[in-house]
């Protein structure tokens with residue numbers, strides 16, 4: 044027996060907070076769902092809010108309070124890392140369920156604070172770790188079940204993303220917190236909790252920014268497995284983002300669009316459309332809000348906070364030169 048947690052009679056009334064690139068993606072997916080009504084879009088850039096609202100058949104609101112006045116079941120919070128906190132607090136206090144884009148913020152303290160307020164408000168949460176909704180991640184999980192993972196190699200080798208805030212550490216948190224957090228989340232899912240990290244960086248920043256150009260980190264998992272994290276933003280293209288997992292006689296490589304497997308019997312691979320997992324993350328949360336049983340994956344705020352802690356620990360380790368221990 045599932046309990047419907049929305050206030051609406053017919054479905055889920057959704058507001059969008061942020062009208063940039065990722066909000067546009069979510070808005071398109073949500074607008075295509077018959078059970079979802081998009082009730083408004085908020086962005087300090089009023090033109091952006093108006094443009095996105097028009098694209099998906101709704102109207103802009105002046106601010107979060109203006110959105111709340113329209114009556115909401117849920118909000119998709121799609122703001123840059125430095126803008127997290129206030130929107131979540133205000134919405135949760137009003138009893139609005141939250142889909143929050145990663146990362147949860149620039150540091151752990153704010154995310155823990157939001158986690159506490161969200162818990163106290165009793166609202167449902169999901170975070171945009173859509174890799175977990177991918178068929179290749181699910182298949183990798185099946186293949187690794189019951190095996191001892193020995194080594195994890197997580198990589199994010201990319202260009203500087205084309206958003207103005209990304210190269211500023213105070214706005215984005217840097218590449219590991221903002222981007223590599225996706226592959227760290229998959230690493231945790233497949234190999235368990237990390238108990239210690241160390242990292243070094245190439246601190247020479249990309250043009251106009253102050254984030255590191257490259258990070259090389261090490262991970263020690265609670266299981267005894269070890270791992271590495273390699274990230275750079277100094278390519279002119281997205282080169283590779285993925286997770287390699289090595290167990291006894293099994294090598295598994297996961298990217299957003301492919302799973303490659305090698306074992307003593309040979310090598311095989313399967314390709315998927317990454318758009319499917321992205322859409323599935325939205326679908327799963329809407330189903331959750333409607334109280335529908337479904338196979339989908341919802342990564343809630345608590346679970347995402349564990350991954351965020353790991354990403355922040357790597358950033359702290361890089362800044363301090365120290366080995367940082369986590370609770371596991």
Ligand SMILES: NC(=O)c1ccc[n+]([C@@H]2O[C@H](COP(=O)([O-])OP(=O)(O)OC[C@H]3O[C@@H](n4cnc5c(N)ncnc54)[C@H](O)[C@@H]3O)[C@@H](O)[C@H]2O)c1
Pocket residue numbers: 060061062063064065066085086087088091121122123124126130144145146171172173206207221
């Ligand atoms: N899960 C994914 O695959 C994925 C993909 C892309 C981006 N993201 C994440 O989504 C977030 C946004 O990325 P983006 O590419 O859409 O950035 P963007 O710059 O294109 O859009 C962000 C928008 O948020 C607005 N904004 C800033 N402060 C706000 C506030 N307080 N209230 C409402 N709106 C506010 C900005 O004006 C801007 O329009 C980032 O944290 C990014 O990491 C996730």
